[in-house]
Amino acid sequence: MTHDTQAAEAGHAPASAAWPIRLDGVSVTYPNGTTALRDVSLDIDAGEMVSIVGLSGSGKSTLIRTINGLVPVTAGTVTVGPHTVSGLHGRRLREVRGHVGMIFQGFNLATRVDVYRNTLVGRFARAGRLRTLLGVTSARDREVALTALDTVGMLDKVWSRAAALSGGQQQRVAIARALSQEPSIMLADEPVASLDPPTAHAVMSELERINAERHLTVLVNLHLMDLARQYTRRMIGLRDGELVYDGPAAEATEADFEQIYGRRIRPQDRLGDRT
Numbered sequence: 001m002t003h004d005t006q007a008a009e010a011g012h013a014p015a016s017a018a019w020p021i022r023l024d025g026v027s028v029t030y031p032n033g034t035t036a037l038r039d040v041s042l043d044i045d046a047g048e049m050v051s052i053v054g055l056s057g058s059g060k061s062t063l064i065r066t067i068n069g070l071v072p073v074t075a076g077t078v079t080v081g082p083h084t085v086s087g088l089h090g091r092r093l094r095e096v097r098g099h100v101g102m103i104f105q106g107f108n109l110a111t112r113v114d115v116y117r118n119t120l121v122g123r124f125a126r127a128g129r130l131r132t133l134l135g136v137t138s139a140r141d142r143e144v145a146l147t148a149l150d151t152v153g154m155l156d157k158v159w160s161r162a163a164a165l166s167g168g169q170q171q172r173v174a175i176a177r178a179l180s181q182e183p184s185i186m187l188a189d190e191p192v193a194s195l196d197p198p199t200a201h202a203v204m205s206e207l208e209r210i211n212a213e214r215h216l217t218v219l220v221n222l223h224l225m226d227l228a229r230q231y232t233r234r235m236i237g238l239r240d241g242e243l244v245y246d247g248p249a250a251e252a253t254e255a256d257f258e259q260i261y262g263r264r265i266r267p268q269d270r271l272g273d274r275t
Ligand SMILES: Nc1ncnc2c1ncn2[C@@H]1O[C@H](COP(=O)(O)OP(=O)(O)OP(=O)(O)O)[C@@H](O)[C@H]1O
Pocket: 030, 031, 032, 034, 035, 036, 054, 055, 056, 057, 058, 059, 060, 061, 062, 063, 190
Protein backbone atom coordinates (compact mmCIF):
# COMPACT_ATOMS: atom_id res chain seq x y z
CA MET A 1 0.00 0.00 0.00
CA THR A 2 1.36 3.45 -0.89
CA HIS A 3 1.70 6.28 1.59
CA ASP A 4 -1.07 8.16 -0.25
CA THR A 5 -3.44 5.20 -0.13
CA GLN A 6 -2.77 4.78 3.58
CA ALA A 7 -3.46 8.48 4.12
CA ALA A 8 -6.68 8.31 2.08
CA GLU A 9 -7.82 5.23 4.02
CA ALA A 10 -7.10 7.01 7.27
CA GLY A 11 -9.51 9.71 6.07
CA HIS A 12 -7.18 12.59 5.32
CA ALA A 13 -5.87 14.16 2.15
CA PRO A 14 -2.48 12.84 0.99
CA ALA A 15 0.49 15.22 1.00
CA SER A 16 0.81 16.97 -2.36
CA ALA A 17 3.33 16.25 -5.06
CA ALA A 18 5.15 19.25 -6.57
CA TRP A 19 3.56 20.91 -9.60
CA PRO A 20 5.18 22.44 -12.69
CA ILE A 21 4.26 26.00 -13.71
CA ARG A 22 3.74 27.16 -17.30
CA LEU A 23 3.06 30.67 -18.59
CA ASP A 24 2.22 30.87 -22.26
CA GLY A 25 2.09 34.33 -23.87
CA VAL A 26 0.87 35.98 -20.66
CA SER A 27 0.07 39.69 -20.68
CA VAL A 28 -1.53 41.68 -17.88
CA THR A 29 -3.03 45.14 -18.22
CA TYR A 30 -4.61 46.54 -15.06
CA PRO A 31 -8.00 48.30 -15.23
CA ASN A 32 -6.23 51.70 -15.01
CA GLY A 33 -4.43 50.91 -18.29
CA THR A 34 -0.99 50.02 -16.83
CA THR A 35 0.53 47.07 -18.68
CA ALA A 36 2.53 45.06 -16.11
CA LEU A 37 3.40 41.94 -18.16
CA ARG A 38 3.99 41.66 -21.90
CA ASP A 39 3.80 38.30 -23.65
CA VAL A 40 5.69 36.32 -20.98
CA SER A 41 6.28 32.60 -21.60
CA LEU A 42 8.16 30.28 -19.27
CA ASP A 43 8.22 26.70 -18.04
CA ILE A 44 9.22 25.75 -14.53
CA ASP A 45 9.65 22.07 -13.70
CA ALA A 46 8.10 20.41 -10.67
CA GLY A 47 10.59 20.73 -7.81
CA GLU A 48 12.62 23.58 -9.36
CA MET A 49 13.58 26.67 -7.33
CA VAL A 50 13.61 29.77 -9.54
CA SER A 51 14.15 33.45 -8.77
CA ILE A 52 12.58 36.42 -10.53
CA VAL A 53 14.62 39.61 -10.44
CA GLY A 54 13.99 43.11 -11.70
CA LEU A 55 13.56 46.71 -10.62
CA SER A 56 10.59 47.87 -8.60
CA GLY A 57 7.66 48.05 -11.02
CA SER A 58 9.13 45.54 -13.50
CA GLY A 59 6.19 43.15 -12.96
CA LYS A 60 7.59 40.58 -10.48
CA SER A 61 4.59 40.67 -8.11
CA THR A 62 2.16 40.68 -10.98
CA LEU A 63 3.80 37.57 -12.44
CA ILE A 64 3.68 35.70 -9.14
CA ARG A 65 0.07 36.74 -8.56
CA THR A 66 -1.09 35.41 -11.93
CA ILE A 67 0.05 31.96 -10.77
CA ASN A 68 -2.49 31.73 -7.96
CA GLY A 69 -5.10 33.74 -9.86
CA LEU A 70 -4.86 36.83 -7.60
CA VAL A 71 -4.31 38.86 -10.77
CA PRO A 72 -6.32 37.82 -13.85
CA VAL A 73 -4.44 37.66 -17.14
CA THR A 74 -5.47 39.85 -20.07
CA ALA A 75 -4.03 37.40 -22.62
CA GLY A 76 -2.31 34.01 -22.59
CA THR A 77 -2.64 31.05 -20.23
CA VAL A 78 -1.22 30.10 -16.84
CA THR A 79 -1.08 26.40 -15.97
CA VAL A 80 -0.13 24.91 -12.61
CA GLY A 81 0.07 21.13 -12.36
CA PRO A 82 -3.12 19.79 -13.96
CA HIS A 83 -5.01 23.13 -13.76
CA THR A 84 -5.35 26.06 -16.14
CA VAL A 85 -5.58 28.95 -13.67
CA SER A 86 -6.47 31.64 -16.19
CA GLY A 87 -10.25 31.66 -16.52
CA LEU A 88 -10.96 29.87 -13.21
CA HIS A 89 -13.33 31.51 -10.73
CA GLY A 90 -15.03 30.83 -7.42
CA ARG A 91 -14.76 27.42 -5.83
CA ARG A 92 -12.48 25.95 -8.50
CA LEU A 93 -10.01 28.83 -8.19
CA ARG A 94 -10.09 28.50 -4.38
CA GLU A 95 -9.31 24.80 -4.75
CA VAL A 96 -6.22 25.53 -6.86
CA ARG A 97 -5.11 28.27 -4.43
CA GLY A 98 -5.29 25.71 -1.65
CA HIS A 99 -2.32 23.97 -3.30
CA VAL A 100 -0.27 27.15 -3.65
CA GLY A 101 1.51 28.46 -0.54
CA MET A 102 2.36 32.15 -0.52
CA ILE A 103 4.81 34.22 1.50
CA PHE A 104 4.84 38.02 1.47
CA GLN A 105 7.34 40.78 2.23
CA GLY A 106 5.20 41.96 5.17
CA PHE A 107 4.66 38.40 6.57
CA ASN A 108 0.84 38.89 6.77
CA LEU A 109 0.44 37.20 10.16
CA ALA A 110 -2.34 37.92 12.63
CA THR A 111 -0.02 39.71 15.04
CA ARG A 112 -2.26 39.51 18.16
CA VAL A 113 -2.66 35.76 17.76
CA ASP A 114 -0.18 33.07 18.83
CA VAL A 115 2.22 31.29 16.49
CA TYR A 116 0.28 28.02 16.72
CA ARG A 117 -3.00 29.47 15.50
CA ASN A 118 -1.26 31.51 12.80
CA THR A 119 0.26 28.27 11.49
CA LEU A 120 -2.99 26.28 11.73
CA VAL A 121 -4.59 28.80 9.33
CA GLY A 122 -2.66 27.02 6.56
CA ARG A 123 -4.67 23.87 7.24
CA PHE A 124 -7.90 25.65 6.28
CA ALA A 125 -6.62 26.62 2.83
CA ARG A 126 -7.83 23.30 1.48
CA ALA A 127 -10.75 22.72 3.86
CA GLY A 128 -14.43 23.13 2.99
CA ARG A 129 -16.22 26.36 3.89
CA LEU A 130 -18.17 24.83 6.76
CA ARG A 131 -15.10 23.37 8.45
CA THR A 132 -13.30 26.69 8.00
CA LEU A 133 -16.25 28.57 9.44
CA LEU A 134 -16.47 26.28 12.44
CA GLY A 135 -12.69 26.23 12.86
CA VAL A 136 -12.68 22.47 13.43
CA THR A 137 -9.19 20.96 13.40
CA SER A 138 -8.26 17.29 13.34
CA ALA A 139 -5.37 15.60 15.12
CA ARG A 140 -3.59 15.48 11.74
CA ASP A 141 -4.09 19.25 11.24
CA ARG A 142 -2.43 19.89 14.57
CA GLU A 143 0.38 17.46 13.81
CA VAL A 144 1.07 18.95 10.35
CA ALA A 145 1.12 22.50 11.79
CA LEU A 146 3.48 21.57 14.61
CA THR A 147 5.74 19.64 12.23
CA ALA A 148 5.89 22.70 9.96
CA LEU A 149 6.89 24.88 12.92
CA ASP A 150 9.56 22.35 13.84
CA THR A 151 10.86 22.39 10.24
CA VAL A 152 11.50 26.14 10.41
CA GLY A 153 12.89 25.98 13.97
CA MET A 154 9.97 27.81 15.61
CA LEU A 155 8.46 25.07 17.77
CA ASP A 156 9.75 26.65 20.98
CA LYS A 157 7.79 29.85 20.18
CA VAL A 158 4.51 28.05 19.55
CA TRP A 159 2.59 29.98 22.26
CA SER A 160 4.20 33.39 21.60
CA ARG A 161 2.09 36.09 20.02
CA ALA A 162 3.26 36.84 16.50
CA ALA A 163 3.74 40.50 17.48
CA ALA A 164 6.41 39.45 19.99
CA LEU A 165 8.62 37.92 17.29
CA SER A 166 11.41 39.47 15.22
CA GLY A 167 10.91 39.96 11.48
CA GLY A 168 12.94 36.87 10.64
CA GLN A 169 10.96 34.78 13.12
CA GLN A 170 7.67 36.10 11.72
CA GLN A 171 8.76 35.13 8.21
CA ARG A 172 9.60 31.63 9.46
CA VAL A 173 6.11 31.34 10.91
CA ALA A 174 4.69 32.54 7.58
CA ILE A 175 6.70 29.79 5.87
CA ALA A 176 5.34 27.25 8.38
CA ARG A 177 1.80 28.47 7.69
CA ALA A 178 2.35 27.95 3.94
CA LEU A 179 3.91 24.51 4.56
CA SER A 180 0.86 23.53 6.63
CA GLN A 181 -1.13 23.71 3.42
CA GLU A 182 1.03 20.84 2.14
CA PRO A 183 1.37 22.91 -1.01
CA SER A 184 2.43 21.79 -4.47
CA ILE A 185 3.97 25.20 -5.21
CA MET A 186 5.46 27.86 -2.93
CA LEU A 187 5.39 31.48 -4.12
CA ALA A 188 7.46 34.06 -2.26
CA ASP A 189 6.95 37.73 -3.07
CA GLU A 190 10.06 39.65 -1.89
CA PRO A 191 10.27 37.49 1.27
CA VAL A 192 13.48 39.09 2.55
CA ALA A 193 13.07 42.72 1.49
CA SER A 194 12.16 43.83 5.04
CA LEU A 195 14.94 41.90 6.76
CA ASP A 196 18.52 42.76 7.74
CA PRO A 197 21.24 40.96 5.71
CA PRO A 198 22.01 38.03 8.11
CA THR A 199 18.28 37.37 8.61
CA ALA A 200 17.65 37.63 4.88
CA HIS A 201 20.31 34.95 4.31
CA ALA A 202 18.78 32.75 7.02
CA VAL A 203 15.30 32.96 5.45
CA MET A 204 16.66 32.31 1.94
CA SER A 205 18.56 29.28 3.30
CA GLU A 206 15.30 28.05 4.79
CA LEU A 207 13.55 28.26 1.42
CA GLU A 208 16.50 26.56 -0.27
CA ARG A 209 16.40 23.71 2.26
CA ILE A 210 12.63 23.27 1.97
CA ASN A 211 12.95 23.10 -1.83
CA ALA A 212 15.67 20.45 -1.55
CA GLU A 213 14.14 18.36 1.24
CA ARG A 214 10.50 18.48 0.17
CA HIS A 215 11.11 18.64 -3.57
CA LEU A 216 8.68 21.59 -3.62
CA THR A 217 8.47 23.97 -6.59
CA VAL A 218 9.59 27.39 -5.29
CA LEU A 219 9.31 30.69 -7.15
CA VAL A 220 10.81 33.67 -5.36
CA ASN A 221 10.82 37.37 -6.26
CA LEU A 222 13.97 39.22 -5.29
CA HIS A 223 15.11 42.68 -6.18
CA LEU A 224 18.76 41.89 -5.44
CA MET A 225 20.47 39.79 -8.08
CA ASP A 226 23.23 38.58 -5.76
CA LEU A 227 20.66 36.74 -3.61
CA ALA A 228 19.29 35.11 -6.74
CA ARG A 229 22.81 34.00 -7.67
CA GLN A 230 23.50 32.55 -4.23
CA TYR A 231 20.26 30.66 -3.67
CA THR A 232 18.77 29.72 -7.02
CA ARG A 233 20.18 27.91 -10.02
CA ARG A 234 17.82 29.51 -12.50
CA MET A 235 16.98 33.20 -12.67
CA ILE A 236 14.34 35.03 -14.65
CA GLY A 237 14.87 38.75 -15.32
CA LEU A 238 11.98 41.12 -15.94
CA ARG A 239 12.22 44.64 -17.30
CA ASP A 240 9.11 46.75 -17.93
CA GLY A 241 6.98 43.60 -17.92
CA GLU A 242 9.11 41.77 -20.46
CA LEU A 243 11.14 38.65 -19.84
CA VAL A 244 14.70 39.71 -20.68
CA TYR A 245 16.70 36.91 -19.01
CA ASP A 246 16.01 33.24 -18.34
CA GLY A 247 19.05 31.18 -17.56
CA PRO A 248 21.55 30.00 -14.94
CA ALA A 249 21.75 32.53 -12.10
CA ALA A 250 25.42 31.85 -11.40
CA GLU A 251 26.40 32.68 -14.98
CA ALA A 252 24.56 36.01 -15.18
CA THR A 253 27.11 38.69 -16.09
CA GLU A 254 27.30 42.45 -15.50
CA ALA A 255 25.96 42.84 -19.04
CA ASP A 256 22.94 40.72 -18.06
CA PHE A 257 22.51 42.92 -14.99
CA GLU A 258 22.48 46.01 -17.20
CA GLN A 259 19.97 44.38 -19.52
CA ILE A 260 17.62 43.62 -16.60
CA TYR A 261 18.13 46.81 -14.56
CA GLY A 262 18.82 49.25 -17.36
CA ARG A 263 21.96 50.61 -15.65
CA ARG A 264 25.35 49.57 -14.32
CA ILE A 265 25.67 47.61 -11.07
CA ARG A 266 26.17 49.70 -7.87
CA PRO A 267 27.41 48.71 -4.40
CA GLN A 268 23.88 49.00 -2.96
CA ASP A 269 22.74 46.32 -5.42
CA ARG A 270 24.60 43.74 -3.35
CA LEU A 271 23.45 42.36 -0.01
CA GLY A 272 26.72 40.52 0.56
CA ASP A 273 27.59 36.85 0.66
CA ARG A 274 26.15 34.19 2.90
CA THR A 275 28.49 33.16 5.71
N1 LIG B 1 -3.42 46.82 -8.78
C1 LIG B 1 -2.77 47.54 -9.68
N2 LIG B 1 -3.42 48.45 -10.43
C2 LIG B 1 -2.76 49.20 -11.34
N3 LIG B 1 -1.44 49.10 -11.60
C3 LIG B 1 -0.74 48.19 -10.88
C4 LIG B 1 -1.37 47.38 -9.90
N4 LIG B 1 -0.41 46.58 -9.34
C5 LIG B 1 0.75 46.88 -9.97
N5 LIG B 1 0.56 47.85 -10.89
C6 LIG B 1 1.56 48.45 -11.79
O1 LIG B 1 2.07 47.38 -12.59
C7 LIG B 1 3.48 47.53 -12.78
C8 LIG B 1 4.18 46.29 -12.25
O2 LIG B 1 4.02 46.25 -10.82
P1 LIG B 1 4.49 45.03 -9.91
O3 LIG B 1 4.06 45.32 -8.52
O4 LIG B 1 4.07 43.77 -10.55
O5 LIG B 1 6.07 45.16 -10.04
P2 LIG B 1 7.22 44.64 -9.06
O6 LIG B 1 8.38 44.35 -9.93
O7 LIG B 1 6.71 43.55 -8.20
O8 LIG B 1 7.52 45.92 -8.22
P3 LIG B 1 7.53 46.10 -6.62
O9 LIG B 1 8.69 45.30 -6.13
O10 LIG B 1 7.69 47.58 -6.43
O11 LIG B 1 6.18 45.58 -6.16
C9 LIG B 1 3.86 48.81 -12.08
O12 LIG B 1 3.85 49.85 -13.03
C10 LIG B 1 2.77 49.01 -11.06
O13 LIG B 1 2.58 50.37 -10.78
